[in-house]
Amino acid sequence: ALRFARNIILAHLLTKFDYGACVALTTVVTSAQLLTDFGFDKMLIQERSAPIDELQPVLTALNILRASFGGLLLLALAKPLSGMFGAPHAISAFALLALGVLLQGFFHLDLVRVQREHRFGPIACQNLTIALIDFLVVLGWAYLFRGYFEVPIAFLASTLAGFLVSQLLATKRLSIKWNTSVAKRAWGFGSPLVLSGIIILLASQADRVLVGASLGLPMLAVYGAAMTIIATPTSFVSNFILTVLLPVLS
Numbered sequence: 001a002l003r004f005a006r007n008i009i010l011a012h013l014l015t016k017f018d019y020g021a022c023v024a025l026t027t028v029v030t031s032a033q034l035l036t037d038f039g040f041d042k043m044l045i046q047e048r049s050a051p052i053d054e055l056q057p058v059l060t061a062l063n064i065l066r067a068s069f070g071g072l073l074l075l076a077l078a079k080p081l082s083g084m085f086g087a088p089h090a091i092s093a094f095a096l097l098a099l100g101v102l103l104q105g106f107f108h109l110d111l112v113r114v115q116r117e118h119r120f121g122p123i124a125c126q127n128l129t130i131a132l133i134d135f136l137v138v139l140g141w142a143y144l145f146r147g148y149f150e151v152p153i154a155f156l157a158s159t160l161a162g163f164l165v166s167q168l169l170a171t172k173r174l175s176i177k178w179n180t181s182v183a184k185r186a187w188g189f190g191s192p193l194v195l196s197g198i199i200i201l202l203a204s205q206a207d208r209v210l211v212g213a214s215l216g217l218p219m220l221a222v223y224g225a226a227m228t229i230i231a232t233p234t235s236f237v238s239n240f241i242l243t244v245l246l247p248v249l250s
Contacts, residue, residue: 002135004232011225013142020217021093021148023224024085027208028074029097029155033104034197034205036070038062038190041112047189050182052113057177060109062186064176067105074098085212085220096152100159107163110170118247122169129165134158 011019040059047055078094111122137157141150167174208227212220 001236002131004228004236006135006138007225007228009139010142011221013139014146014148016218016221017087018146018148020212020219020221020224021085021087021090022151023208023220024081024087024212024217025090025093025097025148025151027205027212028081028094029101031201031205031209032070032074032097032101034201035194036066036073037193037197038066038186039193040066040186040190041109042193043186043189044109044112045115047185050185052116054177054179055182056109056113056172057175058179058182059186060174061176061178062183063107063109064105067102071098071102071105074101086216090148093149093152097155100152100155103156103159103163106174108166108170108174110172111166114171120247125169126162126165130158130162133161 010022014022040063044056044059075095075098078091078098079088081094082088082090107126111126114122134154134157137154138150141147141153208220208224211223215223
Protein backbone atom coordinates (compact mmCIF):
# COMPACT_ATOMS: atom_id res chain seq x y z
CA ALA A 1 0.00 0.00 0.00
CA LEU A 2 2.85 2.39 0.82
CA ARG A 3 4.58 1.59 -2.46
CA PHE A 4 1.35 2.17 -4.38
CA ALA A 5 0.82 5.56 -2.72
CA ARG A 6 4.47 6.47 -3.32
CA ASN A 7 4.25 5.67 -7.04
CA ILE A 8 1.02 7.60 -7.54
CA ILE A 9 2.40 10.69 -5.79
CA LEU A 10 5.66 10.49 -7.75
CA ALA A 11 3.70 10.30 -11.00
CA HIS A 12 2.17 13.68 -10.11
CA LEU A 13 5.35 15.32 -8.83
CA LEU A 14 7.83 14.35 -11.54
CA THR A 15 8.15 14.80 -15.27
CA LYS A 16 7.57 11.75 -17.47
CA PHE A 17 11.31 11.41 -18.05
CA ASP A 18 12.16 11.49 -14.34
CA TYR A 19 9.32 9.15 -13.39
CA GLY A 20 10.41 6.79 -16.15
CA ALA A 21 13.93 6.86 -14.70
CA CYS A 22 12.45 5.96 -11.29
CA VAL A 23 10.67 2.98 -12.84
CA ALA A 24 13.90 1.91 -14.58
CA LEU A 25 15.95 2.16 -11.37
CA THR A 26 13.37 0.20 -9.39
CA THR A 27 13.23 -2.44 -12.13
CA VAL A 28 17.01 -2.83 -12.12
CA VAL A 29 17.35 -3.28 -8.35
CA THR A 30 14.39 -5.68 -8.23
CA SER A 31 15.94 -7.71 -11.05
CA ALA A 32 19.28 -7.89 -9.25
CA GLN A 33 17.57 -9.16 -6.10
CA LEU A 34 15.61 -11.80 -8.00
CA LEU A 35 18.65 -13.04 -9.90
CA THR A 36 20.71 -13.52 -6.74
CA ASP A 37 18.02 -14.89 -4.41
CA PHE A 38 19.20 -18.30 -3.18
CA GLY A 39 16.60 -18.41 -0.41
CA PHE A 40 19.12 -18.60 2.42
CA ASP A 41 16.52 -17.09 4.74
CA LYS A 42 14.05 -19.83 3.83
CA MET A 43 16.69 -22.48 4.41
CA LEU A 44 17.41 -21.07 7.87
CA ILE A 45 13.74 -21.52 8.76
CA GLN A 46 13.29 -24.97 7.24
CA GLU A 47 16.63 -26.78 7.70
CA ARG A 48 16.62 -29.02 10.76
CA SER A 49 19.47 -31.43 10.06
CA ALA A 50 22.24 -29.04 11.16
CA PRO A 51 22.56 -27.31 14.55
CA ILE A 52 21.31 -23.74 14.33
CA ASP A 53 24.54 -22.35 15.84
CA GLU A 54 26.42 -23.94 12.94
CA LEU A 55 23.88 -23.19 10.22
CA GLN A 56 23.23 -19.49 10.84
CA PRO A 57 26.87 -18.22 10.66
CA VAL A 58 27.46 -20.12 7.40
CA LEU A 59 24.27 -18.77 5.83
CA THR A 60 25.29 -15.28 6.96
CA ALA A 61 28.60 -15.70 5.12
CA LEU A 62 26.79 -16.96 2.03
CA ASN A 63 24.33 -14.09 2.23
CA ILE A 64 27.20 -11.58 2.27
CA LEU A 65 28.79 -13.30 -0.74
CA ARG A 66 25.44 -13.24 -2.58
CA ALA A 67 24.94 -9.55 -1.85
CA SER A 68 28.52 -8.75 -2.85
CA PHE A 69 28.02 -10.46 -6.20
CA GLY A 70 24.75 -8.59 -6.79
CA GLY A 71 26.33 -5.27 -5.85
CA LEU A 72 29.34 -5.79 -8.08
CA LEU A 73 27.07 -6.85 -10.93
CA LEU A 74 25.03 -3.66 -10.62
CA LEU A 75 28.18 -1.55 -10.39
CA ALA A 76 29.61 -3.14 -13.52
CA LEU A 77 26.36 -2.69 -15.43
CA ALA A 78 25.68 0.90 -14.30
CA LYS A 79 27.07 2.49 -17.47
CA PRO A 80 25.49 0.10 -20.04
CA LEU A 81 22.14 0.18 -18.20
CA SER A 82 22.01 3.96 -18.11
CA GLY A 83 22.86 4.03 -21.81
CA MET A 84 20.27 1.39 -22.64
CA PHE A 85 17.52 3.44 -20.99
CA GLY A 86 18.65 6.61 -22.74
CA ALA A 87 19.88 8.31 -19.55
CA PRO A 88 23.70 8.35 -19.73
CA HIS A 89 23.87 11.04 -17.02
CA ALA A 90 22.21 8.62 -14.54
CA ILE A 91 25.26 6.35 -14.16
CA SER A 92 25.80 7.46 -10.55
CA ALA A 93 22.17 6.70 -9.68
CA PHE A 94 22.46 3.16 -11.04
CA ALA A 95 25.83 2.70 -9.33
CA LEU A 96 24.46 3.85 -5.96
CA LEU A 97 21.94 1.01 -6.03
CA ALA A 98 24.88 -1.38 -5.77
CA LEU A 99 25.74 -0.07 -2.30
CA GLY A 100 22.23 -0.77 -1.05
CA VAL A 101 22.26 -4.31 -2.47
CA LEU A 102 25.62 -4.94 -0.77
CA LEU A 103 24.30 -3.66 2.58
CA GLN A 104 21.35 -6.06 2.42
CA GLY A 105 23.80 -8.93 2.77
CA PHE A 106 24.67 -7.78 6.30
CA PHE A 107 21.11 -7.97 7.64
CA HIS A 108 21.16 -10.03 10.83
CA LEU A 109 19.54 -13.40 10.18
CA ASP A 110 18.35 -13.64 13.78
CA LEU A 111 15.10 -12.02 12.67
CA VAL A 112 14.68 -14.95 10.29
CA ARG A 113 15.81 -17.59 12.79
CA VAL A 114 13.08 -16.76 15.31
CA GLN A 115 10.47 -17.64 12.70
CA ARG A 116 11.42 -21.25 13.42
CA GLU A 117 9.65 -20.59 16.72
CA HIS A 118 6.68 -18.92 14.96
CA ARG A 119 7.80 -15.45 16.05
CA PHE A 120 7.06 -13.09 13.15
CA GLY A 121 7.09 -9.76 15.00
CA PRO A 122 10.78 -8.90 14.47
CA ILE A 123 10.77 -9.44 10.69
CA ALA A 124 7.46 -7.55 10.43
CA CYS A 125 9.04 -4.64 12.31
CA GLN A 126 12.04 -4.64 9.97
CA ASN A 127 9.87 -4.78 6.83
CA LEU A 128 7.60 -1.97 8.05
CA THR A 129 10.61 0.21 8.94
CA ILE A 130 12.09 -0.32 5.47
CA ALA A 131 8.77 0.52 3.79
CA LEU A 132 8.20 3.66 5.86
CA ILE A 133 11.72 5.04 5.42
CA ASP A 134 11.55 4.38 1.68
CA PHE A 135 8.18 6.15 1.46
CA LEU A 136 9.25 9.21 3.46
CA VAL A 137 12.66 9.68 1.82
CA VAL A 138 11.31 9.23 -1.72
CA LEU A 139 8.54 11.78 -1.24
CA GLY A 140 10.72 14.26 0.63
CA TRP A 141 13.48 14.16 -1.97
CA ALA A 142 11.04 14.29 -4.88
CA TYR A 143 9.20 17.27 -3.40
CA LEU A 144 12.40 19.21 -2.72
CA PHE A 145 14.45 18.37 -5.81
CA ARG A 146 11.98 16.97 -8.39
CA GLY A 147 14.29 14.37 -9.92
CA TYR A 148 14.88 10.65 -10.12
CA PHE A 149 17.76 10.43 -7.65
CA GLU A 150 15.33 9.80 -4.79
CA VAL A 151 15.10 6.12 -5.74
CA PRO A 152 18.74 5.16 -4.98
CA ILE A 153 18.85 7.56 -2.01
CA ALA A 154 15.68 6.07 -0.51
CA PHE A 155 16.81 2.53 -1.27
CA LEU A 156 20.10 3.13 0.51
CA ALA A 157 18.42 4.89 3.47
CA SER A 158 15.73 2.23 3.91
CA THR A 159 18.29 -0.58 3.60
CA LEU A 160 20.46 1.09 6.25
CA ALA A 161 17.38 1.38 8.49
CA GLY A 162 16.61 -2.31 7.92
CA PHE A 163 20.20 -3.20 8.81
CA LEU A 164 20.04 -1.21 12.05
CA VAL A 165 16.70 -2.73 13.04
CA SER A 166 18.03 -6.23 12.37
CA GLN A 167 21.00 -5.55 14.66
CA LEU A 168 18.88 -3.99 17.41
CA LEU A 169 16.29 -6.77 17.48
CA ALA A 170 18.79 -9.64 17.21
CA THR A 171 19.31 -11.75 20.31
CA LYS A 172 22.57 -13.29 19.11
CA ARG A 173 25.81 -11.66 18.08
CA LEU A 174 26.44 -11.49 14.34
CA SER A 175 28.95 -14.20 13.44
CA ILE A 176 30.40 -15.56 10.21
CA LYS A 177 31.76 -19.07 9.70
CA TRP A 178 32.44 -21.41 6.82
CA ASN A 179 31.45 -25.05 6.52
CA THR A 180 31.78 -26.67 3.10
CA SER A 181 29.10 -29.31 3.67
CA VAL A 182 26.57 -26.73 4.83
CA ALA A 183 27.47 -24.48 1.90
CA LYS A 184 26.88 -27.36 -0.53
CA ARG A 185 23.47 -28.05 1.03
CA ALA A 186 22.64 -24.35 0.74
CA TRP A 187 23.60 -24.41 -2.94
CA GLY A 188 21.38 -27.43 -3.51
CA PHE A 189 18.55 -25.75 -1.63
CA GLY A 190 18.86 -22.40 -3.40
CA SER A 191 19.59 -23.35 -7.02
CA PRO A 192 15.95 -24.13 -7.91
CA LEU A 193 14.90 -20.86 -6.29
CA VAL A 194 17.29 -18.96 -8.58
CA LEU A 195 15.59 -20.58 -11.58
CA SER A 196 12.25 -19.59 -10.10
CA GLY A 197 13.57 -16.04 -9.64
CA ILE A 198 14.52 -15.88 -13.33
CA ILE A 199 10.99 -16.91 -14.31
CA ILE A 200 9.51 -14.30 -11.97
CA LEU A 201 11.91 -11.72 -13.40
CA LEU A 202 10.80 -12.45 -16.95
CA ALA A 203 7.15 -12.32 -15.92
CA SER A 204 7.28 -9.17 -13.80
CA GLN A 205 10.22 -6.98 -14.91
CA ALA A 206 11.24 -7.88 -18.46
CA ASP A 207 8.34 -5.94 -19.98
CA ARG A 208 9.51 -2.73 -18.29
CA VAL A 209 13.06 -3.26 -19.57
CA LEU A 210 11.79 -3.76 -23.12
CA VAL A 211 9.53 -0.70 -23.01
CA GLY A 212 12.22 1.53 -21.51
CA ALA A 213 14.97 0.36 -23.85
CA SER A 214 12.91 0.50 -27.04
CA LEU A 215 10.50 3.39 -26.45
CA GLY A 216 12.36 5.59 -23.96
CA LEU A 217 11.82 6.73 -20.38
CA PRO A 218 8.75 8.98 -21.00
CA MET A 219 6.85 6.01 -22.44
CA LEU A 220 8.14 3.80 -19.63
CA ALA A 221 6.66 6.32 -17.19
CA VAL A 222 3.20 5.93 -18.71
CA TYR A 223 3.56 2.15 -18.86
CA GLY A 224 4.86 1.94 -15.29
CA ALA A 225 2.02 4.07 -13.91
CA ALA A 226 -0.56 2.02 -15.77
CA MET A 227 0.90 -1.27 -14.54
CA THR A 228 0.98 0.06 -10.98
CA ILE A 229 -2.74 0.80 -11.09
CA ILE A 230 -3.58 -2.51 -12.77
CA ALA A 231 -1.38 -4.81 -10.69
CA THR A 232 -1.70 -3.28 -7.21
CA PRO A 233 -5.14 -4.67 -6.20
CA THR A 234 -4.17 -8.25 -7.07
CA SER A 235 -0.72 -7.86 -5.52
CA PHE A 236 -2.14 -6.37 -2.33
CA VAL A 237 -4.71 -9.14 -1.86
CA SER A 238 -2.26 -11.95 -2.66
CA ASN A 239 0.42 -10.56 -0.34
CA PHE A 240 -2.14 -10.13 2.43
CA ILE A 241 -3.39 -13.70 2.06
CA LEU A 242 0.14 -15.13 1.95
CA THR A 243 1.11 -13.16 5.05
CA VAL A 244 -1.93 -14.37 6.97
CA LEU A 245 -1.34 -17.97 5.89
CA LEU A 246 2.40 -17.98 6.67
CA PRO A 247 2.03 -18.75 10.42
CA VAL A 248 -0.54 -21.45 9.62
CA LEU A 249 1.75 -23.06 7.03
CA SER A 250 4.67 -22.83 9.44
